[in-house]
Amino acid sequence: MVQQERAVRTRQALLRAAAETFDQEGFTPSGLTGISDRAGVSKGALHFHFTNKAGLAKAVEKEAGTTLRAITDQALTGAPPALQRLVDATHALAALLREDVVVRAGFRLCCERIRPPAEGPYAQWERFVARMLERADAEGALTHAVSAREAGQAIVAATTGFELLGRYDRRWLSAPSLTAFWSLLLPRLTTEPVRDRPHSGEIAEPAQAAAPAVAARS
Structure with missing residues (x-):
């Protein structure tokens, strides 16, 4: 033992x-x-x-994926509204990237491959965003101006871009950076009231207060 x-x-x-x-x-x-x-x-x-360095890298990616899955599973099994849970999850991901070196390394290792693994953190995140937006669309939360697919592409591109830029400047992974992004995007996505910060202790960073709800425009 x-x-x-x-x-x-x-x-x-x-x-x-x-x-x-x-x-x-x-x-x-x-x-x-x-x-x-x-x-x-x-x-x-x-x-x-x-066995070798590749085996170590694969283990780091797997560990990062397990940690990321804890966030995405919590969002996927939560109650509506799905769009709110997606916003909260992006803030939780940014917190992980700031504070968890295994998650940061897992994303970086995926990025450095010619073909990122189908089960790596990037692929996990892309599938999660797509599923949450499909749910938001089914709930009638998305405007007719955008499709769930188009919205997913924009959100994945932006959030993974924050991850990449955050390697060199952690301000990209700060709450204000994500808040600014959501403040621009949410009025385009929905007419529902969605907060641009985590709230109610759901998928949130510790000791972070909720910001006022974004005034959504049609």
Whole structure:
């Protein structure tokens, strides 16, 4: 039992060290020696858990996807309105990207591949946004001026753009940046009252107050 617990701790230390290294340096420049040194374990211990650097990267992406799924599943299983839950989820994602190095590294690793994996964080997020907008459309929340597909393309492009820009300037991942984006987009999307910040403790960042509802225009 003690040996098994030690193995779990070692694997988690390696995942964390790999995520920090990939986040700072990217996949190609990162080396296994640097990752094992950062984790405080031998290269032999690293190879016991992971065959190579690609295996480490895949594990980081999987861990990031699991964390992201906790946000998206909460939104998907929540009560209407779907559009409000989508807005809240974008703020929760931005908080993760600011604070969780494994999630940041998972997104970066996907971006650095020629063909991002079908089950990676980017693909997960794109599918989630599409499903939430389909629900919002079914609820009658979207205006006739836009389709769920067009809205999804715009939101995915913008939020993944925030992730990319946020690697170099964290202000892109701040609440005000997302609030400005939603303040511009929401009046185009809906005539329903939707807040541009998380509220009611649903899918929200800790200790963040809700902002006044956006005055939607048709």
